[in-house]
Amino acid sequence: MSETSGQGGARKQGDSIAHRVPDLGALELLLAVARLGSLGAAARELGITQPAASSRIRAMERRLGLALVDRSPRGSRLTDTGALVTDWARRVVEAAEAFDAGTQALRDRRDSRLRVAASMTIAEYLLPGWLLALRAQRPDTAVSLLAGNSASVAERLVTGEADLGFVEGLDVPPGLDSAVVAHDRLIVVTAPGHPWARRRHALAAGELATTPLILREKGSGTRQVLDAALGGLARPLIELSSTTAVKAAAVGGAGPAVLSELALGEELAMRRLVSIPVEGVRLRRELRAVWPTGHRPAGPARDLLSLTRGPSPTTPPANR
Amino acid sequence: MSETSGQGGARKQGDSIAHRVPDLGALELLLAVARLGSLGAAARELGITQPAASSRIRAMERRLGLALVDRSPRGSRLTDTGALVTDWARRVVEAAEAFDAGTQALRDRRDSRLRVAASMTIAEYLLPGWLLALRAQRPDTAVSLLAGNSASVAERLVTGEADLGFVEGLDVPPGLDSAVVAHDRLIVVTAPGHPWARRRHALAAGELATTPLILREKGSGTRQVLDAALGGLARPLIELSSTTAVKAAAVGGAGPAVLSELALGEELAMRRLVSIPVEGVRLRRELRAVWPTGHRPAGPARDLLSLTRGPSPTTPPANR
DNA sequence: TCTCGCTCATAAGCCCACCTTATGCCCCCA
DNA sequence: TGGGGGCATAAGGTGGGCTTATGAGCGAGA
Numbered sequence: 001m002s003e004t005s006g007q008g009g010a011r012k013q014g015d016s017i018a019h020r021v022p023d024l025g026a027l028e029l030l031l032a033v034a035r036l037g038s039l040g041a042a043a044r045e046l047g048i049t050q051p052a053a054s055s056r057i058r059a060m061e062r063r064l065g066l067a068l069v070d071r072s073p074r075g076s077r078l079t080d081t082g083a084l085v086t087d088w089a090r091r092v093v094e095a096a097e098a099f100d101a102g103t104q105a106l107r108d109r110r111d112s113r114l115r116v117a118a119s120m121t122i123a124e125y126l127l128p129g130w131l132l133a134l135r136a137q138r139p140d141t142a143v144s145l146l147a148g149n150s151a152s153v154a155e156r157l158v159t160g161e162a163d164l165g166f167v168e169g170l171d172v173p174p175g176l177d178s179a180v181v182a183h184d185r186l187i188v189v190t191a192p193g194h195p196w197a198r199r200r201h202a203l204a205a206g207e208l209a210t211t212p213l214i215l216r217e218k219g220s221g222t223r224q225v226l227d228a229a230l231g232g233l234a235r236p237l238i239e240l241s242s243t244t245a246v247k248a249a250a251v252g253g254a255g256p257a258v259l260s261e262l263a264l265g266e267e268l269a270m271r272r273l274v275s276i277p278v279e280g281v282r283l284r285r286e287l288r289a290v291w292p293t294g295h296r297p298a299g300p301a302r303d304l305l306s307l308t309r310g311p312s313p314t315t316p317p318a319n320r
Numbered sequence: 321m322s323e324t325s326g327q328g329g330a331r332k333q334g335d336s337i338a339h340r341v342p343d344l345g346a347l348e349l350l351l352a353v354a355r356l357g358s359l360g361a362a363a364r365e366l367g368i369t370q371p372a373a374s375s376r377i378r379a380m381e382r383r384l385g386l387a388l389v390d391r392s393p394r395g396s397r398l399t400d401t402g403a404l405v406t407d408w409a410r411r412v413v414e415a416a417e418a419f420d421a422g423t424q425a426l427r428d429r430r431d432s433r434l435r436v437a438a439s440m441t442i443a444e445y446l447l448p449g450w451l452l453a454l455r456a457q458r459p460d461t462a463v464s465l466l467a468g469n470s471a472s473v474a475e476r477l478v479t480g481e482a483d484l485g486f487v488e489g490l491d492v493p494p495g496l497d498s499a500v501v502a503h504d505r506l507i508v509v510t511a512p513g514h515p516w517a518r519r520r521h522a523l524a525a526g527e528l529a530t531t532p533l534i535l536r537e538k539g540s541g542t543r544q545v546l547d548a549a550l551g552g553l554a555r556p557l558i559e560l561s562s563t564t565a566v567k568a569a570a571v572g573g574a575g576p577a578v579l580s581e582l583a584l585g586e587e588l589a590m591r592r593l594v595s596i597p598v599e600g601v602r603l604r605r606e607l608r609a610v611w612p613t614g615h616r617p618a619g620p621a622r623d624l625l626s627l628t629r630g631p632s633p634t635t636p637p638a639n640r
Numbered sequence: 641t642c643t644c645g646c647t648c649a650t651a652a653g654c655c656c657a658c659c660t661t662a663t664g665c666c667c668c669c670a
Numbered sequence: 671t672g673g674g675g676g677c678a679t680a681a682g683g684t685g686g687g688c689t690t691a692t693g694a695g696c697g698a699g700a
Contacts, residue, residue, distance in 0.1 A: 018345035025338035073696040095412040107385040133590040270453040393667040
């Protein structure tokens with residue numbers, strides 16, 4: 001085993017995961033085998049021949065060093081480890097499907113039946129999921145996506161370039177009607193080594209306002225909400241133009257940052273960042289669907305809108 | 321373009337996403353370009369040549385029909401759409417990293433410095449993330465994973481086959497000490513079309529107990545908790561042996577199901593399932609780390625254990 | 641009991657995707 | 671005014687994954 005030498009010597013950063021993880025086609029094939037209970041049936045579904053599927057699954061087992069499938073003359077079932085691996089594979093494929101839905105919407109600028117304009121945070125974290133759900137319900141709805149800030153979303157709606165918008169700011173741009181589709185909280189985070197991470201009591205609003213923070217640029221929805229909550233006082237330590245850049249700086253230990261909880265799922269779970277409780281500030285904000293006043297969403301826009309209502313009143317925020 | 325014909329005719333289910341989504345290597349390369357600001361630098365990091373990187377990025381742009389990178393004689397920066405696409409790509413790569421961490425732990429049975437035994441739900445949903453975090457902190461810790469039910473976890477600990485265990489049952493197996501590492505809730509779900517999905521009031525415990533449900537097999541941690549909460553009365557409509565099978569049956573409309581919230585993130589967000597409020601039952605359960613009485617975790621086991629303590633007291637459940 | 645139909649495996653051959661090396665052009669800075 | 675970043679193009683090799691063709695195990699029905 002272990003064709004790649006230097007296994008014990010701690011990954012020297014080369015050997016990207018692409019060499020250790022089967023490609024998406026193989027993972028998809030594995031899911032099909034799990035669902036259909038037969039290599040041949042899975043092959044048929046994916047439009048390849050049975051020997052191709054057989055060899056591909058075998059190659060995957062060899063690469064992983066794990067027996068995934070129990071073959072028998074009456075079909076194939078997953079082994080126990082195969083079931084576990086398949087569950088992990090499903091996550092990868094689902095992320096790929098979201099990627100596909102998102103890029104497809106970005107691409108289809110023209111001749112789409114539904115043109116959506118969304119602010120960055122929503123486009124990044126929520127829209128791909130919504131688009132997948134919409135595709136599941138109305139497979140023939142072609143959707144196009146324009147991402148920008150709140151102002152550009154509003155402009156695109158009033159000029160008729162978009163049918164439905166999503167914004168995350170504090171106030172609804174003039175000329176638009178809106179409906180709340182989700183809630184979001186801003187969270188103060190630091191690297192685990194930061195002194196704030198060891199505090200025993202919540203941070204006071206005043207302290208937050210007087211401490212230089214890693215922030216999104218002025219004008220971003222996130223910054224807008226924070227400034228309003230603190231009374232326009234947020235002091236920037238650095239200003240960065242993307243959520244990702246802010247996260248990276250915070251993980252690197254540059255200082256405390258303020259970010260949407262939507263952006264922080266993974267980082268908090270893996271303790272790359274820790275959340276700092278704050279009291280005396282309202283960092284909750286609403287994510288809204290918007291449309292030109294009077295033009296109530298109809299057709300595809302209405303379908304999408306009806307998908308975005310919170311899953312259920314009693315369900316937790318269901319971030320991610 | 322579009323070598324594969326039948327592009328316009330609405331996806332006929334063939335044409336798997338693997339054909340529409342760049343492979344993991346390309347996505348990883350895109351992330352490196354985003355981080356390093358140069359195709360050549362990204363190529364170097366991944367151990368390929370600059371022309372290879374250049375052509376691969378170009379091929380990806382062509383396939384997606386999107387301009388992702390702004391090339392200049394002084395380096396390359398992401399375009400706006402490129403930044404968005406990169407964020408989506410990061411999800412795919414992170415899922416692949418979790419897959420890698422998980423399969424690697426399954427493979428390395430022998431000669432591992434830390435041998436973990438975990439119940440299925442925890443192995444499926446939480447462990448890969450913990451393993452990634454551990455790898456980030458202690459890169460040279462080789463971990464092996466054994467997945468099974470609570471009883472087998474306990475057995476492996478007392479026989480010395482495993483150093484640290486994770487269980488989800490109600491009670492700690494005898495002979496083991498434990499610490500709570502996370503909480504979990506069981507949620508009643510149905511397909512959106514089910515009558516329960518239109519209820520205006522919470523379901524009474526009695527009604528839940530008398531309705532046939534899609535359930536995991538007797539003996540699973542999930543079933544155990546539900547039986548206890550209802551007083552041993554849960555009536556099975558079907559019994560299935562995996563969380564995934566239960567989900568699939570529920571999505572298909574077979575009836576109401578009871579599942580861990582850990583398993584339901586995606587399905588609830590995309591409204592393939594809706595959660596049904598229930599009152600008068602305590603469906604919360606604790607996920608615990610366990611080890612042989614007296615043998616307090618030390619070394620790598622302690623490192624892993626310290627990672628699994630909830631991110632922070634004020635953070636919401638942060639379900640995956 | 642034979643045979644058909646399903647399953648999976650193996651072998652031989654083709655082809656494309658991706659890599660490499662070898663260039664060239666552009667721009668900035670010392 | 672070179673040198674050293676950056677990127678693109680061209681030509682050539684190689685391997686992974688596909689196909690077709692075939693064989694072998696097992697079960698159900700005639």
